[in-house]
Amino acid sequence: MTETATAPPTPTRYTGSRVPRVEDGRLLTGHGTFVDDIQRPGMLHACFVRSPFARALINEIDASAALALPGVRAVFTAADLNPDVHEQWYSSYGPNVPDTPRPPLAVDEVRFVGDPVALVIAENRYIAEDAIELVEVDYEPLTAIADYRDAQTSDILVHPKFPNNVAGSLAGPPPEVVEGAFASAAHIADETFYQQAYAPVPMETRGIVVEWAADNGDVTIWTATQTPHEVRAFGARLLGLEPERVRVLMRDTGGGFGQKVVPMREDMCIMLASRKVPAALKWIEDRRENLMAAGQARHEHGRARMAFAADGTILAAGIEHAQDIGAYPTPWPVGAAAAVGLLFPGPYKVPLATWSTTSVFSNTAGRHAYRGPWQFESVARELLLDIAARDLGLDPVELRRRNMLSRDELPYPNPAGMPPYDHSSPLETFELALRMLDYDAFRAEQAAARAAGRYLGVGTCTYIEPTATGQPYYACEGAVIRIDPSGQVTVIVNGGSAGNSLETTVIQLTADALGVSLDSVDTIQNDTSETPFGAGTAGSRSGSATAGAVAETASVLRAKLAELASARLGVAPQDIVVADGQASVPGTSLAMTYAQIAELAGPGGVEASAEHTAKAPMLWSNATHVCTCEVDVVTGKVTLLRYIVGEDVGPMINPNVVEGQIAGGTVQGIGGALLEHMVYDEDGNPLASTFVDYLLPTTTEVPHIEYGHMEMPAPGPGGHKGAGEGGAIGAPPAVINAVADALSPFGVKITNLPASPAALVALLTEAGH
Structure with missing residues (x-):
């Protein structure tokens, strides 16, 4: 080996680029292993x-x-x-x-x-x-308890050790906190919303x-x-x-989605x-x-209330929530239910809030995690805001504008008991999505269509969600990075190919951290005998947690490379810059490639490992979903016309991956709003246990999804925030609000999901149409 000068390579920046997924080669050619x-x-x-x-x-x-x-x-x-x-x-x-x-x-x-x-x-x-x-x-x-709403007053117990069929209850600030605001309010919106049971239905x-x-x-x-x-x-x-x-x-x-x-x-x-x-x-x-x-999800209801001043300013909010947990829930469902109350205030300037939640057994399949398990908070809040706006004589967009948080107003205290909202841009993504639609132009189109006997509607949902929380189990992620004497880099992480593209993103992150090409990085994942600990794919944590693990490990590795190179280059390690595939001494021609240094270390090359521990209590992501639709008032058929998502998940590692995550969740949310329903009869028999009866959205029901991105960095590694669950949270309220807006001339109010054709015809009939 000689110590000849090596010209530094041109820096390459992969993070933020639409790099093709490395997984796709095997998956699209039938070489995946399930x-x-x-x-x-x-x-x-x-x-x-x-x-x-x-x-x-x-x-x-x-x-x-x-x-x-x-x-x-x-x-x-x-x-x-x-x-x-x-x-x-x-x-x-x-x-x-x-x-x-x-x-x-x-x-x-x-x-x-x-x-x-x-x-x-x-x-x-x-x-x-x-x-x-x-x-x-x-x-x-x-005799079975088929409907959890009857379970608390039934003499029948699903499990004898749980009186009233209650697995547990939790509560936030007591009702007295908001009593004064409700007593003095110019308007109160008070509705009970019910969401049907549906499920992740992974392909595998x-x-x-x-x-x-x-x-x-x-x-x-x-x-x-x-x-x-x-x-x-x-x-x-x-x-x-x-x-x-x-x-x-x-x-x-082949997909997990929490299941x-x-x-x-x-x-x-x-x-x-x-x-x-x-x-x-x-x-x-x-x-x-x-x-x-395999379990149910979403099955729940809640009485949602908001108090408003005369100008539409929100004075207080509250929700009394109950969820069906079936017979054998997994994992403990009571703790997860608290997120519904904690997040009910949403991305709005709500000064006071109260909440309670109860988890109730029934003789049905057990409740399990599903993409954004707390999603009901957005269903209840966003449907309630549209109903309140109509009662106040305001456009639903205008009511939101008067109350929504902007990035300049953060941090803002969450009145329900969570850490303050921060590093987000709710109002900004809201306005971005509305500009993409051209909201005023749509309202004009809607008026013309109604005059012609067609019923168009527009609905929105703006949410803020905690991702990559600092909860101890989810806070840790490890990585190992190895460079062999050929110069090839291997990054080893817990990872997992479940459709979330962690193979691609970890290679992008590693290539950037070491200044090498994508082709020179491989990854090993999914084998606990070879990979360091990682909490896996849950809680929208993988992007930021993996980014932290790679960054910290690369830092340790660069120090090792400098230490190894220092003896050959004849300078102290602190005088060496390790970047762009080499260790060099600035202002001189002295340099060694990673391959040369790894050869010094022996046949195994040089390796480093580190564990990232999340320090922020949570990383707040936010988005606005905007949906337009047409409803056939004779058949109840809903046709989605446009679907727009303005989102902020911080700097994107790979926009293709982020948009894929949004699209997948959005399609699941559309299915939950209009089609999917785990129906049981009064004896607890499932009536939708095949795809003949359990209806999934297809390309005929899902419009092209349009994306608008904002990138407000978070305090976590790389500024990255979670993106995996938001689509499934934002879609159901946006779709339902669009349908309700289309049918608003008839005075129709939608408080029960799904909005199936039969359900809409029944509502129209009840309204006298």
């Missing part, structure tokens, strides 16, 4: 026997006919698996919360249609599917493969998850193992049963199971 692609020697397959009743006693389970079927290896019931549970708490809350029941298999009583009662193990999936039909379960049907259903090593008793888990290290920690606790004896591999995951944040009861069963069988054990959920048993 859980169902995993094959292991002698692998066995599992299927669940599920309850056909919403509530029933289990008198007896006879598996003899199933066991007699050739190819069936075992049938496990609660007596076989449940006693083997050591601990089953989740890291995000810890072991001390007053958690809800979570038995792997149903014990004595089933509590919803789809409740897993027994587990069949067979040589292949086909035999297992046949065998579950042969397991005879003697059920004694009982849940799945898991578990294999024990015969030589040392270690266990390897392949799973579709958003949080490999949480699966490792949970699996170790469940099985009574040291964490280092559990290896979790997540390859590609795959933590292991559920079926995952517990497979982990426990795998210890009792002589080979790897696989379970892949089918679509009917996913819709019937």
Whole structure:
């Protein structure tokens, strides 16, 4: 090796660029690897026997006919698996919360249609599917609580240890705080809003493969998850193992949206049963199971109130919220519900607020996380603001302008109990979205259309959301960066390919941090035996947390590079600049490339690791969604015309990725506003457990989405803020407000979701149309 001078390369800046996704090559050519692609020697397959009743006693389970079927290896019931549970708490809350029941298999009583009662193990999936039909379960049907709104006054208890079917209640500032403001208000808006149950419906259903090593008793888990290290920690606790004896591999995951944040009861069963069988054990959920048993979300209602001065200024706000948590929620739902009350004031100048929330059991599928779990706060607030504006004789846009926070007014105290709003731009993104629409021009078009017998509407939703919170579990993210003697850079992070493009973004961040080309950076992710701890994809945390981990690790690595180069260059490490792919001494011709330095370090090259810990209590993202639509007042059909999002997630790592996240969430929100509905009959039977009955939005329902970006930096790494959940939060209120605006000439008020054609026709009929 010679110490010849090396001309510094031209600096390249990747962060903020529309870099093509590195994942797409394998995914678009069919080379992705999902859980169902995993094959292991002698692998066995599992299927669940599920309850056909919403509530029933289990008198007896006879598996003899199933066991007699050739190819069936075992049938496990609660007596076989449940006693083997050591601990089953989740890291995000810890072991001390007053958690809800979570038995792997149903014990004595089933509590919803789809409740897993027994587990069949067979040589292949086909035999297992046949065998579950042969397991005879003697059920004694009982009356079920199908509607959580009846549960608190019912004599029937979903779980005997929870009186009135209440899992827990929380409250913020007491009602007395706002009494004076409501007593003196010129106008009060007071409505109760109800949102139906719907679900994430990821393209890939849940799945898991578990294999024990015969030589040392270690266990390897392949799973579709958003949080490999949480699966490792949970699996170790469940099985009574040291964490280092559990290896979790997540390859590609076909969407999660919250449903795959933590292991559920079926995952517990497979982990426990795998210890009792002589080979790897696989379970892949089918679509009917996913819709019937993978959990519900959104199902909730609330009485929302706002007090206004005569000029429309908001004086106070309050919400009394209740949510359906089904029979077996995951994780603890009471804590998550508090966010509805805490965020109800939204991005507005609300001086006083009160809230309460109650989590209620029912004999339906358990509540689970779904993109923006607190989203109801925006539904209730934004629908209430439109109703209030019409009652006040104001345009809904004008009412918002009089009350919305601008960036110059921040920080602003959140009156419900959260840290102050900061580093955001609610009014600015609101005006940006309205300019993109040309709001005044639309109102003129709307008036002309009404004169011609057509009913157009426009609706908005402006929200502010906490991302990348400083909550201890979500605050940490580690990274390792290695440079080998060829100069190739490898960045190792928890990561995860679940559609959120962490492979692409971490390569962009690393290339910038070291001043190298994208092509010279690889990434290793998704394997807990090789990656440092990371809390996974949840809480809109990945962008800022990963950026912090890469930045801190790159800083450590640059120091190492300077230390190694200093002896050869004959100068002190502090006199060396490490950037743009080399270590150099300013003002001289002395320089060494990263490859030359890595060669000095030996065959393994040079490596550094660091852990980023979030210091800000939370990073506030915000956006405005604007939707226009046309409603056929005869059929109730809603046609979306334009959809605009003005957003501020701070400096974007990759605008393509940010827009993809917004689009995905927006489409899910459109589905929740108009189509998706997990319907149960009065006996608790699910009526939408196939795609024939559970309606998803398609390209015919979703218009082209237009984006406007603002970039108010946050105090976190790189100024980046979260982008993953906002689309699903903002879309339902914007769509519903647009529909209600279209039907405002008829005096229609929409307080129940979804706004299906049948529901709209009923409202129009009730209004006398």
